[in-house]
Amino acid sequence: MSVIDVERACVEFDGDHVLENIDLRIEAGEFVALLGPNGSGKSTLVRAILGLQPLEHGRVRLFDEPLGRFSDWSRIALVPQRLPGTNSIPVSVWETVISGRITPRARFRRVGKEAKATAQLALTEVGLWPRRHDRLDTLSGGQQRRVLIARALATSADLLVLDEPTAGIDAENLTHLVNLLGELHKQGVTVLVVTHELTDIEHLVTRAIVLGEDRTGTIRYDGPPPVPASFADAVHHHDDHPHDQNTAPTGLTPR
Amino acid sequence: MNLFAYDFMQRALIAAVLVGLIAPLIGVFLVQRRLSLLGDGMGHVALTGVGLAFLLGTAPVPTAMITAVIGAFLIEFIRYRSRTAGDVALALLFYGGIAGGVLFASLAPGKAASSLNAYLFGSLTTVAGADLVALVALCVAVLIVLAVFGRELFAVSLDPEIAQVQGIKVRAMSTLMAVLAAVVVVVGMRVVGLLLVSAIMIVPVAAAQQITRSFISTATLAVALGVFASVAGLTTSFYVEVPPGPTIVLVALGTFAFLALLAVPIRKRRRVLT
Numbered sequence A: 001m002s003v004i005d006v007e008r009a010c011v012e013f014d015g016d017h018v019l020e021n022i023d024l025r026i027e028a029g030e031f032v033a034l035l036g037p038n039g040s041g042k043s044t045l046v047r048a049i050l051g052l053q054p055l056e057h058g059r060v061r062l063f064d065e066p067l068g069r070f071s072d073w074s075r076i077a078l079v080p081q082r083l084p085g086t087n088s089i090p091v092s093v094w095e096t097v098i099s100g101r102i103t104p105r106a107r108f109r110r111v112g113k114e115a116k117a118t119a120q121l122a123l124t125e126v127g128l129w130p131r132r133h134d135r136l137d138t139l140s141g142g143q144q145r146r147v148l149i150a151r152a153l154a155t156s157a158d159l160l161v162l163d164e165p166t167a168g169i170d171a172e173n174l175t176h177l178v179n180l181l182g183e184l185h186k187q188g189v190t191v192l193v194v195t196h197e198l199t200d201i202e203h204l205v206t207r208a209i210v211l212g213e214d215r216t217g218t219i220r221y222d223g224p225p226p227v228p229a230s231f232a233d234a235v236h237h238h239d240d241h242p243h244d245q246n247t248a249p250t251g252l253t254p255r
Numbered sequence B: 001m002n003l004f005a006y007d008f009m010q011r012a013l014i015a016a017v018l019v020g021l022i023a024p025l026i027g028v029f030l031v032q033r034r035l036s037l038l039g040d041g042m043g044h045v046a047l048t049g050v051g052l053a054f055l056l057g058t059a060p061v062p063t064a065m066i067t068a069v070i071g072a073f074l075i076e077f078i079r080y081r082s083r084t085a086g087d088v089a090l091a092l093l094f095y096g097g098i099a100g101g102v103l104f105a106s107l108a109p110g111k112a113a114s115s116l117n118a119y120l121f122g123s124l125t126t127v128a129g130a131d132l133v134a135l136v137a138l139c140v141a142v143l144i145v146l147a148v149f150g151r152e153l154f155a156v157s158l159d160p161e162i163a164q165v166q167g168i169k170v171r172a173m174s175t176l177m178a179v180l181a182a183v184v185v186v187v188g189m190r191v192v193g194l195l196l197v198s199a200i201m202i203v204p205v206a207a208a209q210q211i212t213r214s215f216i217s218t219a220t221l222a223v224a225l226g227v228f229a230s231v232a233g234l235t236t237s238f239y240v241e242v243p244p245g246p247t248i249v250l251v252a253l254g255t256f257a258f259l260a261l262l263a264v265p266i267r268k269r270r271r272v273l274t
Helices: A040-048 A093-101 A113-125 A140-151 A171-185 A227-234 B007-032 B037-058 B060-081 B086-105 B112-123 B129-158 B159-167 B172-190 B196-209 B213-240 B246-273
Strands: A002-013 A017-026 A031-033 A057-062 A078-081 A159-163 A190-194 A206-209 A219-223
Touching: A002 A040, A017 A040, A017 A190, A017 A219, A031 A040, A040 A159, A040 A190, A057 A206, A057 B086, A078 A140, A093 A113, A093 A140, A093 B129, A140 A159, A140 A171, A159 A171, A159 B129, A171 A190, A171 B172, A171 B246, A227 B060, B007 B037, B007 B129, B007 B196, B007 B213, B007 B246, B037 B060, B037 B086, B037 B112, B037 B196, B060 B086, B060 B129, B060 B196, B086 B112, B129 B159, B129 B172, B159 B172, B172 B196, B196 B213, B196 B246, B213 B246
Parallel strands: A031 A190, A031 A206, A078 A159, A159 A190
Antiparallel strands: A002 A017, A002 A057, A206 A219
């Protein structure tokens, strides 16, 4: 079953082609890394897939249903790139995580024990359960991102879409987060990660997709990692620990 | 002089408690979405409804209600269609609202223009028995809508895009929000007045968030402060013989100043603890 099916998708901003004839099919159980330099249309493609960005041409299907008719949104969870920043109203860490469970289908039901237990587990997984009563905007950027990841985990979705999930997260939590993603993938969750940084997750990735720079908005590479050297400009590696593709993946380095 | 001895005061007090209760409940969503001035605009539009009621000889509450709800749909439509010029378009609507209100009231026979003042700044004596029934019904309706849609409204106010990916109808919820604000404006029109009614939506929320850490505690404290400001302001207005709108808003601003001062040492201590 295909989870995401994009056909000839085009997106234009003021006449510029941000995405040009993108064809992309992601099957259940894949772990896909979407790579490319800034401005190559990675986030736009993800937004188009989720219906947040209207298409000029082409079509998107989610779980074998046309986007316009797709209604089972509880199967999808998104970790956005943008952090919440300073809220106008205080919002606690717990309220943010549990908000992932809000859907029109649960409109007439109270938040159940099972939902709360899932949210508690998710918040524990990212190591922020002790901070649950704190205002979200008093946490550091990396911690806020972990809260957003916990919100996505709390939904128990089949498809997890993460836009730059490792940005601003310190080394110790990064290892844990990467292991967590691996665990979810093993349980059958389909993962789509938009990232600059393939190193940390390369051992988990089953398929790498590189969006181009020379011809903006087209797919330059689509296949298993590692990404061929000719596209290496699109993949940023850690400067502080040069990565050799023959050594053990850094994400699993034991502490 | 016992203020409960007068029927009109009893009715005004009940109306004040109702406004103090529901206005901050809606305001907390407006502040979160950075739409603090939406209530203000709604008040201006409702004024046209009051002017129309004078002119046509209809009852002010339902006429203002219909006008404000039409205004709510218009505001959401404009906000959606014109992202860049949104605030200018809203400003046009607001000015049109207040100009229309004064114009219609002036055209109306009798002393309608002078009684417009009671609608602008509130009045102790204008809450009629029939009004009270309508106000209670509107408040109950608002509470039921919040009980059903409150969580979705919360999700939209946190992040509209995430809410959409959760399957929530963001545009419908935004329109619902505007309609709820319109209802609050009409409920508060009699006692607080149309020019100041949005203050009772916003100021208690701004005061509460000085010391709270979560959305739900902000909403709870804001309701307590809203009811306190309404009742205290109304009582003051009875003894000092001024319109109740300004006194209610000044009491609310007083709670804001008090909590803002109180928050300074609390924040310092929290910083030491974390």
